[in-house]
Amino acid sequence: MPEQALALARRVGQAMYERDSASQAMGMRLVEIRPGYALMSMPVRADMLNGHAICHGGHIFTLADSAFAFACNSHNNVTVGAGCTIDFLAQAQEGDVLTAEAVEVSLSGKTGVYDVRVCNQDGRAIALFRGKSHRIAGHLVAPDGVGEAALNARHDH
Template identity: 65%
Template sequence: MADPHDNAAQVLAEQVTQAMWSRDRASQGMGMEIREVRPGYARIAMKVRGDMVNGHHICHGGFIFTLADSTFAFACNSYNRNTVASACHIDFLAPGKEGETLEAEAVERSLAGRTGVYDITVRGENGQTIALFRGKSYRIAGEVIAGLQQADQAA
């Protein structure tokens, strides 16, 4: 886990975020907005659109899961080491409503070797907890920013 007062680590987390965001068409397409990223931490918001509600007229759980998963991805990749999910679990506690902006906050709980554990809380506009998500990460070969540079060179 990084020192929260390490400016170089913060700059790197922001650069990694920009590199990942430039390629993340799924999160962009869902209208997500990155609000904050630090080493091992991220906050992302998403407004629940009409095309995101299910037959009960509440936000489809898959969209809530995707918001939490994207937030998890930005937190665990903030060190510029390619990191993917190895497992995750979500508990839905309350519905998200059409027109409501949901915000997910990812917090690193453990980082050792190639694995990490992150807790993501999804909240509604009134601060109510909508869902709790736990993600387990696994570091693979490569770097996020190097991957962007390689893709640019191939194009």
Template identity: 60%
Template structure:
């Protein structure tokens, strides 16, 4: 017989998403080093920003695609881990649509399209501050064992 757990309220789900983002950010040295900022994380969604610095441009003096990918991948990570279940990427694809330039601030918005069992699909749009779309990213997620905040789910279900 399976144990039934009531679905969390919207407020509980948001509290969990916030706590999970805070815990992840404390350990996310790569995102911190790239100067990313979390604007918001909601269940299945995330919005992060990153200013394009001089050390992020390539030989064409535009933002290196790897930097744009890193921002998109990080937004994807925060959205798919927002339920406090350890989740990693199983596949990603990005289409670069327009260049980003030094001094511009990019925002990456990740939105869950599907989540079932251990897998999920997330779409991330990377835009400039004025709304120009720079890249479209699709990430496929896979839930592994454990929690972002260890013991939180166990403590919540044992009450």
């Protein structure tokens, strides 16, 4: 992988994470990003448990959706979700640390397909998510790193 593409993906990931209050509030961390790929983690806290005392599926979905968002935006083209599905495979408990690994399956024109596997700290599969992306206009960071402050100011609204 070209070093320039990796560096750009990392700048995109950092810029997105700094503006992503939702992921931050849930305790998510961006562990790794590269073109077409993102790995995020999230600890399961007591306030994430449902009435069965297991992690609420909405929190698991949000972790997978965030990893998907970082992976599909890693090419520095503003990209949004066009649809997704999720299958829950196992329960997550308080104290688990979940990881969501998003991998680009297909990217053609303005659309992409990404698979996200959510696992616990033991590697047990918790959920499988498939997201479809659609590229819209713009970039997240200046491709050459020049003028990023002005570009980022547009996203602060």
